[in-house]
Structure formats: structure tokens, C-alpha cells
Amino acid sequence: RSGPVKLEPMTLAQVERAAEFLLAGELVGLPTETVYGLAARGDDAGAIERIFLAKGRPRTNPLILHVADVNDVPQFFTKELDSVVQRRLDCLSTLWPGPMTLIGPKRETVLDAVTAGGATVAIRVPDHPLARAVLRRMKELAGEVIPVAAPSANVSNYVSPTTAEHVRQGLGDRIAMVLDGGACRVGVESTIVHLGSSEDPPSVLRSGFFGVETIVQRIDSAELAGQVVVQSATSAAQSEDQPAAAPGQFAKHYSPQTQLVLLPPGDRSPIPDDTLRIVFEPVEGSRSGSSNPRLLNRSLPNAGLADTRLSNADRVNTDLAGENLWTFAEDGTLETAASNLYAVLRKADATRFHRIEVVACEESGIGVAILDRLRRAAHA
Numbered sequence: 140r141s142g143p144v145k146l147e148p149m150t151l152a153q154v155e156r157a158a159e160f161l162l163a164g165e166l167v168g169l170p171t172e173t174v175y176g177l178a179a180r181g182d183d184a185g186a187i188e189r190i191f192l193a194k195g196r197p198r199t200n201p202l203i204l205h206v207a208d209v210n211d212v213p214q215f216f217t218k219e220l221d222s223v224v225q226r227r228l229d230c231l232s233t234l235w236p237g238p239m240t241l242i243g244p245k246r247e248t249v250l251d252a253v254t255a256g257g258a259t260v261a262i263r264v265p266d267h268p269l270a271r272a273v274l275r276r277m278k279e280l281a282g283e284v285i286p287v288a289a290p291s292a293n294v295s296n297y298v299s300p301t302t303a304e305h306v307r308q309g310l311g312d313r314i315a316m317v318l319d320g321g322a323c324r325v326g327v328e329s330t331i332v333h334l335g336s337s338e339d340p341p342s343v344l345r346s347g348f349f350g351v352e353t354i355v356q357r358i359d360s361a362e363l364a365g366q367v368v369v370q371s372a373t374s375a376a377q378s379e380d381q382p383a384a385a386p387g388q389f390a391k392h393y394s395p396q397t398q399l400v401l402l403p404p405g406d407r408s409p410i411p412d413d414t415l416r417i418v419f420e421p422v423e424g425s426r427s428g429s430s431n432p433r434l435l436n437r438s439l440p441n442a443g444l445a446d447t448r449l450s451n452a453d454r455v456n457t458d459l460a461g462e463n464l465w466t467f468a469e470d471g472t473l474e475t476a477a478s479n480l481y482a483v484l485r486k487a488d489a490t491r492f493h494r495i496e497v498v499a500c501e502e503s504g505i506g507v508a509i510l511d512r513l514r515r516a517a518h519a
């Protein structure tokens with residue numbers, strides 16, 4: 140997690156600009172540890188409307204509100220939270236700042252445009268030094284907590300953005316600025332947990348960096364009654380063009396333009412001519428036979444700084460145009476794969492190949508979130 144960070148004067152100036160644009164009701168591309176957000180003042184109906192217009196997002200799909208500190212969260216939920224819901228909130232709050240979103244009963248003051256008219260609101264405390272700096276600065280300038288609504292900063296249904304450049308490519312002409320925070324560390328969207336009610340157990344609506352095990356463990360350690368329910372990724376059959384009965388559960392989402400096919404783990408079939416295959420293992424000595432030693436040398440170091448990763452992610456494609464076997468993670472870890480997932484899919488979408496095949500990873504840890512996104516991306 141990011142502790143207090145000293146920001147360079149140049150960066151501070153950009154943070155200041157972003158805070159001012161946001162306070163003025165403008166749209167800003169905002170880096171978070173998961174993906175870039177398309178940010179707007181969450182208490183300004185006009186600004187919220189601009190989010191839906193810019194993304195082409197159906198107004199039936201509610202937005203997440205972001206705040207700087209865990210202490211800022213309670214003022215967006217109802218004053219008198221049910222005691223069991225309060226306890227779930229308390230024990231899960233310990234994962235903040237971080238890649239988790241909590242849904243609970245909303246306070247009257249939360250705009251209908253944010254919740255799509257619903258009675259619940261989704262809140263997150265992001266763990267990114269620039270996101271937090273902007274949120275804090277807005278609080279300072281306004282003298283009160285200003286929530287920032289931010290869906291992922293992609294055109295609705297397309298692959299989510301994990302670099303400032305991704306945001307510019309998709310939405311550059313519709314936003315006041317992008318705050319460049321390098322490549323996102325986590326790379327897949329936050330884990331979404333509905334806090335439930337006195338009658339209903341908590342439920343995981345979207346997998347992410349924190350797996351169900353982590354959520355269950357936190358809740359169990361507080362000895363809270365009620366099992367955690369997990370929504371199946373494939374249970375929903377709507378598309379984002381139709382009103383969402385269960386928001387956030389679109390079967391088709393995160394999709395490149397190029398047809399994407401998910402192959403079973405361990406698939407070693409020959410790669411068809413017009414196809415780019417992407418795997419999760421290091422590619423040198425690959426089982427497919429199309430080994431490419433350059434990929435191993437050129438692809439991403441795991442733990443480096445965000446900026447390093449950005450340039451490396453870019454290099455994967457540049458150096459390999461024409462090659463038909465890529466990896467999401469040269470070090471073979473699912474954390475690296477998640478961090479590179481969207482950048483690699485975007486690069487793949489820009490090649491001459493007519494088909495992208497992804498050989499599935501194992502479905503555990505962050506692999507659950509990765510496969511959830513890939514299944515939706517592959518949904519016809």
C-alpha cells in the first residue's frame with residue numbers, strides 16, 4: 140500500500156489542475172491502482188451526466204464513488220446502518236485503501252444519477268498516490284468531502300484502460316485532462332462486495348485482486364453470521380445495451396474488436412494462421428513450438444515502478460509485431476498477468492491477426508478475476 144508519498148513539483152501541479160477541473164464539474168482521467176477512472180464530481184448531476192455521455196454508458200448502470208480516506212466513507216451510507224452491516228463494513232474497511240468496493244444502503248444526499256435510482260451506493264478508497272492526492276486536494280479546496288464518481292475510463296464495453304495513453308486513445312477528445320500516473324499496479328477492476336442486510340448475507344459481485352477467500356476470511360475473523368455469496372460470472376445474460384437487472388453483471392464486456400477465444404488451460408493445439416495466441420507462461424521453449432526468445436528478454440519485470448512497466452508493456456507489441464505467440468507474464472505469475480492483461484489485449488487488438496486465442500490460466504487467486512474478464516471479453 141502507498142504510504143504518504145512526496146510528489147514531484149510537476150506532478151503536484153498536475154494534481155492541482157485535476158482537482159480544479161473536477162471541482163469545476165469537468166471530466167478527468169484519473170489513475171488508480173486497478174484501472175484508470177473517468178472521474179467527475181459525484182455530487183454534481185451535470186458532471187455525472189457527462190460521464191454517461193462520454194462513455195456511451197447506459198444510465199441504468201450505477202457508478203462507484205471514490206473518497207480519499209476510510210473516515211470519509213460513512214457519510215455516504217445511511218446514518219443508522221444495521222449492526223451486522225456495520226460490522227461487515229468495519230472488518231472489510233481494513234482492506235482500504237485498496238482495490239475493493241463496498242455496496243451498502245445509500246444516504247438521501249447521494250444522487251440518483253450515481254446509483255441509477257437504486258437504494259444502494261458503491262464506495263471505494265483507492266490506493267494510488269495521485270488519486271488520493273487529488274481527492275485530498277479537492278477536500279481541502281472545498282472544505283468538505285467531495286466524492287468522485289469514476290467508472291473505468293474506456294468507451295462502454297471496450298477493454299479497460301491501464302495507462303494514460305489508453306485513456307487518451309478512447310476518450311481523449313471528451314475529457315479536460317488525463318492525470319498520468321503510469322501503468323496501473325493491479326490491472327483489473329476492484330473486488331465488489333455487497334454488504335447485504337440483516338436478512339441477506341454479504342455477496343461478492345465482482346472478483347478482483349482480493350479473492351473471495353480474502354473477503355470470507357475477513358468476515359469470518361470477525362465471527363459474523365451469514366455465508367458470503369459469490370455471484371457466478373456467467374450467470375448474467377444481459378448486454379450493456381439493455382437495462383441492468385443486476386448491475387455490473389454484463390455477460391459481454393471488456394471486449395477487444397478482434398474475436399477472442401478462450402482455450403482450456405494447457406491447450407497445445409497448433410496456432411492457426413490468422414491467429415495470435417496469448418498464454419500465461421513464459422514463452423521461451425513454449426509448448427506450442429512457436430517459441431520466441433525475444434519475448435522473454437523483452438517483456439515485463441514484475442515489481443518495477445509503474446512507469447517502467449508502461450514502457451515494457453508497450454514494447455511487448457512493438458518488438459513482436461508479426462509473431463503469433465505472446466505471454467501475459469514473462470515471470471509466469473498471475474499478478475504480473477493481471478497487471479498486463481488489458482495492455483496486452485489492446486496491443487493484440489491492434490495487430491493484423493483476425494483472431495486472438497487465450498489459453499486459460501488456473502482459476503485461483505487473482506486468476507478468478509482474470510478469467511472472469513476474459514470470459515466476458517470472449518462472449519459473442
Ligand code: TXA
Pocket residue numbers: 171173174175176177200201202203240242254257259260261263265289290291292327328329331344386387388
Ligand atoms: O477498480 C474499479 O472499481 C474501477 C476504478 C476506476 O475505481 N472502477 C470501475 O467502475 O470498475 P465501473 O463503473 O467500470 O464498474 C463498476 C461496477 C459496475 O459494473 C456497476 O454496475 C457496479 O459496479 N455498481 C456500481 N454501483 C452499484 C450498486 N449500487 N449496486 C450494484 N452494482 C453497482
Ligand code: MG
Pocket residue numbers: 290291299
Ligand atoms: Mg468498467
